[in-house]
Amino acid sequence: MPNSIYVSRIAPHYWEEPVISGNKGTAAVFFTGCPLDCIYCQNKEISQNNHGRKTTVEEISEEVQLLIDSGCETLSFITPTHYIHRVIDILEYLKPNIPVVYNTGGYESVETLKTLEGYIDVYLPDLKYGSNQLGKLYSGVDDYFDVAKAAIDEMVRQTGKPFINKNGIMEKGVIVRNLLLPNHTRNSIEVIEYLSHQYSDNILFSLMAQYTPYGKALGHEKLGRKITRREYEKVLNIFENSMLEGFSQELTSANQSYIPKWDK
Numbered sequence: 173m174p175n176s177i178y179v180s181r182i183a184p185h186y187w188e189e190p191v192i193s194g195n196k197g198t199a200a201v202f203f204t205g206c207p208l209d210c211i212y213c214q215n216k217e218i219s220q221n222n223h224g225r226k227t228t229v230e231e232i233s234e235e236v237q238l239l240i241d242s243g244c245e246t247l248s249f250i251t252p253t254h255y256i257h258r259v260i261d262i263l264e265y266l267k268p269n270i271p272v273v274y275n276t277g278g279y280e281s282v283e284t285l286k287t288l289e290g291y292i293d294v295y296l297p298d299l300k301y302g303s304n305q306l307g308k309l310y311s312g313v314d315d316y317f318d319v320a321k322a323a324i325d326e327m328v329r330q331t332g333k334p335f336i337n338k339n340g341i342m343e344k345g346v347i348v349r350n351l352l353l354p355n356h357t358r359n360s361i362e363v364i365e366y367l368s369h370q371y372s373d374n375i376l377f378s379l380m381a382q383y384t385p386y387g388k389a390l391g392h393e394k395l396g397r398k399i400t401r402r403e404y405e406k407v408l409n410i411f412e413n414s415m416l417e418g419f420s421q422e423l424t425s426a427n428q429s430y431i432p433k434w435d436k
Protein backbone atom coordinates (compact mmCIF):
# COMPACT_ATOMS: atom_id res chain seq x y z
CA MET A 173 0.00 0.00 0.00
CA PRO A 174 1.11 3.60 -0.50
CA ASN A 175 1.81 5.99 2.36
CA SER A 176 -1.53 7.73 1.74
CA ILE A 177 -4.34 6.30 3.82
CA TYR A 178 -7.93 5.84 2.65
CA VAL A 179 -10.69 5.63 5.24
CA SER A 180 -14.41 5.06 4.75
CA ARG A 181 -15.73 6.25 8.09
CA ILE A 182 -14.48 7.63 11.41
CA ALA A 183 -17.28 7.76 13.99
CA PRO A 184 -18.51 6.28 17.27
CA HIS A 185 -19.70 2.72 16.66
CA TYR A 186 -22.15 1.04 19.03
CA TRP A 187 -22.65 -2.47 17.63
CA GLU A 188 -19.52 -4.30 18.74
CA GLU A 189 -19.45 -6.63 21.73
CA PRO A 190 -20.47 -4.73 24.92
CA VAL A 191 -16.92 -4.93 26.33
CA ILE A 192 -15.73 -3.02 23.24
CA SER A 193 -18.60 -0.56 22.65
CA GLY A 194 -19.23 0.32 26.30
CA ASN A 195 -21.97 2.92 26.77
CA LYS A 196 -20.59 5.60 24.47
CA GLY A 197 -19.37 3.54 21.54
CA THR A 198 -15.91 2.70 20.27
CA ALA A 199 -13.99 5.32 18.27
CA ALA A 200 -14.06 3.38 15.02
CA VAL A 201 -11.76 3.91 12.06
CA PHE A 202 -12.99 1.90 9.05
CA PHE A 203 -10.14 1.54 6.55
CA THR A 204 -10.90 1.29 2.84
CA GLY A 205 -10.09 -2.04 1.16
CA CYS A 206 -9.56 -5.54 2.56
CA PRO A 207 -7.09 -8.42 2.05
CA LEU A 208 -10.01 -10.84 1.60
CA ASP A 209 -12.74 -10.97 -1.01
CA CYS A 210 -15.71 -12.57 0.74
CA ILE A 211 -18.61 -13.06 -1.65
CA TYR A 212 -21.13 -12.25 1.11
CA CYS A 213 -19.36 -9.12 2.40
CA GLN A 214 -21.86 -6.68 3.92
CA ASN A 215 -19.30 -3.87 3.67
CA LYS A 216 -18.48 -4.41 0.00
CA GLU A 217 -18.78 -0.69 -0.83
CA ILE A 218 -15.67 -0.09 1.23
CA SER A 219 -13.92 -3.48 1.22
CA GLN A 220 -14.19 -4.23 -2.50
CA ASN A 221 -15.40 -1.05 -4.24
CA ASN A 222 -12.85 1.14 -2.40
CA HIS A 223 -15.30 3.86 -1.38
CA GLY A 224 -13.24 6.15 0.86
CA ARG A 225 -11.40 9.42 1.28
CA LYS A 226 -7.68 10.05 1.19
CA THR A 227 -6.34 11.28 4.51
CA THR A 228 -3.22 11.49 6.66
CA VAL A 229 -1.90 10.16 9.96
CA GLU A 230 -2.33 13.61 11.52
CA GLU A 231 -5.95 14.06 10.32
CA ILE A 232 -7.02 10.62 11.49
CA SER A 233 -5.35 11.16 14.86
CA GLU A 234 -7.08 14.50 15.37
CA GLU A 235 -10.50 13.10 14.44
CA VAL A 236 -10.00 10.12 16.75
CA GLN A 237 -8.91 12.42 19.58
CA LEU A 238 -12.24 14.28 19.28
CA LEU A 239 -14.08 10.96 19.67
CA ILE A 240 -11.97 10.05 22.70
CA ASP A 241 -12.68 13.49 24.20
CA SER A 242 -16.42 12.91 23.65
CA GLY A 243 -16.25 9.76 25.82
CA CYS A 244 -15.54 6.77 23.55
CA GLU A 245 -14.07 4.08 25.78
CA THR A 246 -12.05 2.14 23.20
CA LEU A 247 -10.39 2.85 19.84
CA SER A 248 -11.07 0.35 17.05
CA PHE A 249 -9.10 -0.06 13.84
CA ILE A 250 -11.40 -1.97 11.51
CA THR A 251 -9.87 -3.96 8.62
CA PRO A 252 -6.48 -2.25 9.08
CA THR A 253 -4.22 -5.10 7.89
CA HIS A 254 -3.12 -3.57 4.59
CA TYR A 255 -2.33 -0.24 6.36
CA ILE A 256 -0.39 -1.81 9.19
CA HIS A 257 2.65 0.41 8.52
CA ARG A 258 0.49 3.52 9.08
CA VAL A 259 -1.44 2.10 12.07
CA ILE A 260 1.77 2.21 14.10
CA ASP A 261 2.38 5.81 12.92
CA ILE A 262 -1.13 6.79 14.06
CA LEU A 263 -0.60 5.22 17.48
CA GLU A 264 2.81 6.86 17.89
CA TYR A 265 1.28 10.25 17.02
CA LEU A 266 -1.94 9.85 19.02
CA LYS A 267 -0.72 7.95 22.10
CA PRO A 268 -4.31 7.02 23.08
CA ASN A 269 -5.12 6.49 26.76
CA ILE A 270 -7.90 3.95 26.04
CA PRO A 271 -7.67 0.30 24.89
CA VAL A 272 -6.74 -0.14 21.22
CA VAL A 273 -8.71 -2.81 19.37
CA TYR A 274 -7.50 -4.46 16.15
CA ASN A 275 -10.59 -5.76 14.30
CA THR A 276 -9.76 -8.06 11.38
CA GLY A 277 -10.93 -10.88 9.13
CA GLY A 278 -8.20 -13.09 10.62
CA TYR A 279 -6.06 -13.37 7.47
CA GLU A 280 -2.84 -11.94 8.95
CA SER A 281 0.78 -13.05 8.70
CA VAL A 282 2.55 -13.73 11.99
CA GLU A 283 5.55 -11.73 10.80
CA THR A 284 3.36 -8.64 10.33
CA LEU A 285 1.52 -9.11 13.63
CA LYS A 286 4.83 -9.18 15.48
CA THR A 287 5.42 -5.55 14.42
CA LEU A 288 2.27 -4.60 16.41
CA GLU A 289 3.45 -6.08 19.69
CA GLY A 290 2.97 -3.56 22.49
CA TYR A 291 0.67 -1.34 20.40
CA ILE A 292 -2.53 -3.41 20.44
CA ASP A 293 -4.47 -4.22 23.63
CA VAL A 294 -7.35 -6.26 22.22
CA TYR A 295 -7.38 -8.36 19.08
CA LEU A 296 -10.78 -9.00 17.51
CA PRO A 297 -10.18 -11.45 14.64
CA ASP A 298 -12.68 -13.60 12.78
CA LEU A 299 -12.17 -17.30 12.46
CA LYS A 300 -14.52 -17.56 9.52
CA TYR A 301 -13.95 -21.16 8.51
CA GLY A 302 -12.77 -24.40 10.04
CA SER A 303 -11.23 -25.50 6.73
CA ASN A 304 -9.17 -24.08 3.88
CA GLN A 305 -11.76 -25.25 1.35
CA LEU A 306 -14.44 -22.81 2.46
CA GLY A 307 -11.89 -19.98 2.48
CA LYS A 308 -11.17 -20.73 -1.17
CA LEU A 309 -14.83 -21.02 -2.05
CA TYR A 310 -16.09 -17.89 -0.30
CA SER A 311 -13.14 -15.56 0.44
CA GLY A 312 -10.76 -16.06 -2.49
CA VAL A 313 -7.71 -17.44 -0.65
CA ASP A 314 -6.23 -20.97 -0.58
CA ASP A 315 -4.99 -21.13 3.00
CA TYR A 316 -7.43 -19.22 5.23
CA PHE A 317 -7.67 -21.72 8.08
CA ASP A 318 -3.91 -22.30 8.31
CA VAL A 319 -3.11 -18.57 8.23
CA ALA A 320 -5.86 -17.55 10.68
CA LYS A 321 -4.92 -20.29 13.18
CA ALA A 322 -1.31 -19.10 13.27
CA ALA A 323 -2.44 -15.46 13.52
CA ILE A 324 -4.72 -16.15 16.50
CA ASP A 325 -1.88 -18.03 18.23
CA GLU A 326 0.32 -14.95 17.87
CA MET A 327 -2.45 -12.61 19.07
CA VAL A 328 -3.01 -14.71 22.22
CA ARG A 329 0.73 -14.84 22.83
CA GLN A 330 0.90 -11.03 22.71
CA THR A 331 -2.10 -10.14 24.90
CA GLY A 332 -2.50 -13.07 27.27
CA LYS A 333 -5.84 -13.91 28.90
CA PRO A 334 -8.83 -11.57 28.55
CA PHE A 335 -9.06 -8.84 31.18
CA ILE A 336 -12.22 -6.77 31.63
CA ASN A 337 -12.04 -3.74 33.95
CA LYS A 338 -14.58 -2.73 36.62
CA ASN A 339 -16.39 -0.54 34.07
CA GLY A 340 -16.98 -3.55 31.84
CA ILE A 341 -14.41 -2.56 29.20
CA MET A 342 -11.92 -5.09 27.85
CA GLU A 343 -8.37 -3.93 28.42
CA LYS A 344 -6.44 -6.99 27.21
CA GLY A 345 -7.06 -10.20 25.33
CA VAL A 346 -8.51 -11.76 22.20
CA ILE A 347 -12.13 -12.14 21.11
CA VAL A 348 -12.57 -14.52 18.17
CA ARG A 349 -15.69 -14.05 16.06
CA ASN A 350 -17.49 -16.48 13.82
CA LEU A 351 -20.36 -15.45 11.54
CA LEU A 352 -22.85 -18.28 11.24
CA LEU A 353 -23.57 -18.80 7.52
CA PRO A 354 -26.78 -20.38 6.19
CA ASN A 355 -26.41 -24.10 5.32
CA HIS A 356 -23.07 -24.13 7.19
CA THR A 357 -23.77 -25.03 10.82
CA ARG A 358 -21.07 -27.72 10.58
CA ASN A 359 -18.50 -25.05 9.77
CA SER A 360 -19.34 -22.97 12.86
CA ILE A 361 -19.38 -26.08 15.04
CA GLU A 362 -15.90 -27.05 13.77
CA VAL A 363 -14.66 -23.54 14.59
CA ILE A 364 -16.12 -23.68 18.12
CA GLU A 365 -14.70 -27.15 18.75
CA TYR A 366 -11.27 -26.08 17.51
CA LEU A 367 -11.19 -22.90 19.65
CA SER A 368 -12.58 -24.63 22.73
CA HIS A 369 -9.97 -27.37 22.52
CA GLN A 370 -7.10 -25.03 21.69
CA TYR A 371 -7.77 -22.04 23.98
CA SER A 372 -10.56 -22.76 26.48
CA ASP A 373 -10.82 -19.63 28.69
CA ASN A 374 -7.70 -17.99 27.23
CA ILE A 375 -9.91 -16.22 24.67
CA LEU A 376 -13.50 -15.02 24.41
CA PHE A 377 -15.72 -16.23 21.58
CA SER A 378 -18.40 -14.23 19.78
CA LEU A 379 -21.07 -16.02 17.75
CA MET A 380 -22.48 -13.67 15.14
CA ALA A 381 -25.98 -14.20 13.77
CA GLN A 382 -26.31 -11.05 11.67
CA TYR A 383 -25.87 -12.73 8.29
CA THR A 384 -28.01 -11.14 5.58
CA PRO A 385 -27.48 -12.02 1.89
CA TYR A 386 -25.72 -9.15 0.22
CA GLY A 387 -23.69 -8.42 -2.91
CA LYS A 388 -22.61 -11.56 -4.77
CA ALA A 389 -24.44 -13.75 -2.21
CA LEU A 390 -27.85 -12.53 -3.38
CA GLY A 391 -29.48 -15.50 -5.14
CA HIS A 392 -26.55 -17.79 -4.18
CA GLU A 393 -27.54 -21.47 -3.92
CA LYS A 394 -26.35 -21.77 -0.29
CA LEU A 395 -25.76 -18.24 0.94
CA GLY A 396 -28.85 -16.61 -0.57
CA ARG A 397 -30.96 -16.59 2.61
CA LYS A 398 -30.72 -15.61 6.29
CA ILE A 399 -29.96 -18.28 8.90
CA THR A 400 -32.91 -20.10 10.43
CA ARG A 401 -33.76 -20.27 14.14
CA ARG A 402 -33.01 -24.00 14.01
CA GLU A 403 -29.52 -23.39 12.62
CA TYR A 404 -28.90 -20.67 15.21
CA GLU A 405 -30.04 -22.75 18.19
CA LYS A 406 -28.05 -25.78 17.05
CA VAL A 407 -24.78 -23.81 17.00
CA LEU A 408 -25.63 -21.78 20.12
CA ASN A 409 -26.18 -25.03 22.02
CA ILE A 410 -22.71 -26.29 21.02
CA PHE A 411 -21.19 -22.96 22.10
CA GLU A 412 -22.99 -22.99 25.45
CA ASN A 413 -21.78 -26.51 26.13
CA SER A 414 -18.19 -25.79 25.13
CA MET A 415 -15.37 -24.50 27.37
CA LEU A 416 -15.59 -21.08 25.72
CA GLU A 417 -16.98 -17.93 27.34
CA GLY A 418 -18.19 -14.96 25.34
CA PHE A 419 -21.08 -13.45 23.43
CA SER A 420 -23.87 -14.38 21.03
CA GLN A 421 -25.92 -12.05 18.88
CA GLU A 422 -29.70 -12.31 18.84
CA LEU A 423 -31.20 -13.59 15.60
CA THR A 424 -32.88 -10.20 15.14
CA SER A 425 -29.43 -8.81 14.31
CA ALA A 426 -29.86 -10.18 10.78
CA ASN A 427 -30.84 -6.80 9.42
CA GLN A 428 -29.21 -4.41 6.95
CA SER A 429 -29.83 -1.50 9.36
CA TYR A 430 -26.69 -2.63 11.20
CA ILE A 431 -24.56 -1.71 8.19
CA PRO A 432 -23.06 1.76 8.80
CA LYS A 433 -23.45 4.63 6.33
CA TRP A 434 -20.18 4.93 4.38
CA ASP A 435 -20.15 8.71 4.49
CA LYS A 436 -16.38 8.97 4.98
Ligand code: SF4
Nearest residue numbers: 206208210213219277
Ligand atom coordinates in the same frame (compact mmCIF):
# COMPACT_ATOMS: atom_id res chain seq x y z
S1 SF4 B 1 -12.95 -9.95 5.69
FE1 SF4 B 1 -14.80 -8.81 6.30
S2 SF4 B 1 -14.58 -6.78 5.28
FE2 SF4 B 1 -13.13 -8.18 4.27
S3 SF4 B 1 -14.24 -8.96 2.47
FE3 SF4 B 1 -14.51 -10.46 4.17
S4 SF4 B 1 -16.45 -9.86 5.18
FE4 SF4 B 1 -15.76 -8.09 3.91
